[in-house]
Amino acid sequence: MASSKAAIFMTGGAAILVRDKEGIVSKMAAMKFIQNGCIVPEVKWAAVRGAFINLQYPQPELNHTLWNQNQEPQHKTFADSVPVNETWILILKGVNILIKAETGVFINLQTPHPELAQNQGPQHKSQNQTLARVTVGSVETLTFGHWDSGEASRLTPIDCAVLSHVIGLCDTIKHLDLEYCHIQCEGLQRLGPGLHKCQVLRLGCNKLGDSGVKLLSAALRNPDCKIQTLGLWENGLTASCTLDLSSALSTNRSLTGLDLSNNKLGDSGVKILSAALRNPDCKIQDLDLWANDLTGSCSEDLSSALSTNRSLMVLNLSNNKLGDSGVKLLSEALRNPDCKIQKLDLDGVDLTDSCAEDLSSALITNRSLTDLSLGSNSFTDRSVPALRSLILTRRSLERIWLRANQFSSNGKRHLESLRESRPGLSVGV
Template sequence: MEKGSRARRVMWDTFVKMQNCVPNLDKILKGIQIYGCDPSHQPIPAQLLLEFLSELKDVRQKHKETLRAQTESLRVNTILMREKVKVSQLVDRYAELTVISTVRDRRLVEHELLARGRDHEEWRQKHLREELEKIRTDQLFQSSFSRSESKSGSSAAVAGVPGIGKTTMVQKIVYDWATGKIYQQFQFVFSFKFRDLNSINCRTNLKELILDQYPYFGNFLREVWKNPEGLLFIFDGLDKFNDKIDFADSRRNTEAQDSCTDPEFKCKVSDIVYSLIQGKLLPGCSVLVTTRPTALHLLEKAEISVWAEILGFVGEERKEYFIRHFEDRTVAAAVFKHVEENEILYTMSYNPSYCWILALALGPFFTQRARDPQRVPKTITQLYSYYIYNILKNHGRQIERPRDVLLRVGQMAFRGVSEKKIVFTDGDLIKYNLQPSQFLSGFLMELLEREDSARCVVYTFPHLTIQEFVAAVAQFLIPDGRDILKFLTEAHSTTDSRFEVFLRFVAGLSNPMTARGLEEFLGAFPHQTTCRVIDWVKEEVKRQSGNTWSEAGKRSLLNTLHYLFESQNRGLAQAALGSVEKLSFSGMTLTPIDCAVLSHVIGLCDTIKHFNLEYCHIQCEGIQRLGPGLHKCQELRLSYNELGDSGVKLVSAALRNPECKIQKLRLMNVGLTDSGAEDFVSALSTNSSLTELNLGLNSLTDRSVPALRRLIFTLPSLEWIRLGDNEFSKTGRRELRSLREPGPGQ
């Protein structure tokens, strides 16, 4: 205080910055205001400060050291015999995710593997430039992103699909706080997993929850409660919580529920979480909740200040993952290049969990010297076949009959798919006569869960898609597969998508080339089962191809075409589509991966004449995937898609093809401009098949008139063209009308 005005100003600025870090600082400041600036007149504030320094400083340091030790390592499962779990430093392996400061308004009813890849990235890039804002994890409690006007205490909800990195993000947040990098406004951070909280069936309180994990707090918690503004509580995985927390339930405001305002009052775990988020318990504290989108509705009426969603990896973030995964940058570049060039695999790589599977399965192809590029997986069935092949190669010889064991694992996996169950217990293993082993650990991860005061082991597949694939393999290991046709039909007809990816795997495994690696360790798949699967796919495609009048019919047909794609069976595709002349998906949103599948199908079939993709939200990326097969259709309808000039240019490539059969082409309202029209007309200069062309509702102006004149006079096959509702002037329209009547000899 005797250093002058500048020193006093710095001191007061420092107090402001320390306000949320130091308990009782408000009392100290009030004491200064009452007693003045002379330290000799401040016995009470000085005593309070000494109490903090002597009692809580050591506990806070111990807490940081504990959290740092718990979070500094990242454990990643492998499929290698020599190394079941790879332990790395979190800072070395953590790849930044894209997080946006809102949650997109959409209903996620489809399987997470079916989520879009490249158009997901285009969506992100487009909307981040507009209304959506990227937010760093250290900004989740900044007032600039908050929807609440409260100055102290806030709640943040972060949503994301399975495997997108929510739990790893929480680990990184805790580690960064413990190492002093972020959130230093919080004196203490307490992190819980809803999965662990499920085992607490009795009434408890917040004090017991904390002491169970951090017993060194002892009797200091009462001092901790005095500064709730300095506390951050993290609850990870709301979707895994068995007890329902409904913030719209008015009964929670009853007297019994309202009693959970004391951190030492015993109540249900759900009431503790509810009261913390709603600000009834320790008002002023902050809370972070993570969840899958499927449980977001539970938080709609909660006092959430900041909503955020993890979009996963986009652009260079995907590449960074592979660079961090592989020690050899050359291998990392080769693997990512293969992923980038394959739409199926690239679509998966927005999700860290899929990146992990891709890296494990593809890595050996680019590290072995004698490798065959033709064998590198191109479909998801081929990818997972090689993933399981590696497990069998490294662990299969440790047991006598791997075929029988994998059959039982697959049967358990299928029951899980049927019941939407992803966590299995010792009781499940006993039911299917399975015992923990090094071989089994290649498929099932062991997790510790709490059960009252003890801990028990539960099991889960590394990812849902691995569970689905093992379930599909089991169908080919059943000795007598007579009922498989009925089984497949029932699974395909379910109203939700729980069997969708499972059925793709079944269809893909019917290809002998795909199954060959697995048969090396499991023995031959029954020929009759393979034939029945192929027959089922063929008949299902035939049955669904004439049922496209409804949205459900179109979706069902598209699914069966995905089965064809996974089978990679040219003869099957030609037999299934041999009499199909029309494919219509009008009004149905198609992803780039859907477009890649359709292109594959059309490329194998010579009978499809009418191809209707109007109102399908196809963008440039989708047309690029469709491109190789478009020239084979006689009537092509692409109106009302966001193709733009670059997309129309890709259509032009089909028109340039010497074998082009396109006679009728609809390109209404596709975003074509004068620049694109010139290139389009040039492409048509060598075409001899086009008879009808619709370019209405685009952005053509008088600048395009000379090119259109040239088109009309030089394209001998063209009989009809529509150019209405463009941006021509009166003069331009008059000039175009004059072309309606051909002159002598024209």
């Protein structure tokens, strides 16, 4: 985070952070705001370039030193990646503060800023609530997460409480990204009340655990739930959370995408989830179970779910030890003409030539499949005829991924030559 300077002043009952147009605090600009005011060192938080930063210094002289020596404030909690023009609510000593980061003005919702309220009458609280809603009501996307964990914002439980207030005031919130933000279950509990308002909720790699999923399941059961995409990858989840999650999926009417990858649900967990998938009211279209310690033991339940489910179109079972026997069971479901699977990922699931015929014949009859991944398995040239038959016969197939198998150079050439069989076909060998 780039070095920034800040000071908080108290005037007219409102805490004000003063910055110039470049986002740098100017002492001269600050003095223009202050008449008979002073620095308030006990105030803990300031907004600097869109970040909440601890500015708790014990003496005014230390704040003065901060100005003169260009020292960077300590205890950064929200990353510099947060846009400057975002608007937030901050809990400051139990008082709600409206923060307009683009202007750098803090407005005390209990004591209004003198320029925004003409009196201190009993109406000021509702007026400020209206102001808050007008200010943050148009926010659609809040992004604190990042695919690079080092770039994501580390949020404390207090930060999550702040964010909960923001979400509560946002009438148009659609996308909340908190991946790699380390919120854990305690932070999620603080966020809980407004999560159901988000359409896209990304919570990957936050150590939420099974107890965190129980909290999310309550949000999914909310009749006003708007969550359409929920990302829960790498959160230490086990089979213990699947009863709550399955119950929520059976009643929820909005969720279509669920990412549970890189957890430890195991066969028992997926068997419970399969019961929810069999429910005709389940709306899941995209399910990611990559790397969940699955074996062929869960395939019968999963196959049963695929045979009856009418919404699931994308299924990722990669990096699980399903084996030939497990995929043969799944093939039975894929033969069902009502199966809606369009994209199937079976990379690294311990497949050999023994299942090639079953899988190929099943997918030839499938009417919906367009994308198939079978990479990082143990197919050899013995599987090439079955795979060629699948590619040539299943005309809806647009992409097939076969890399990191055990084909010879000759086998690869036979498969690669199929790219010329029709325009747009992608064959990765």
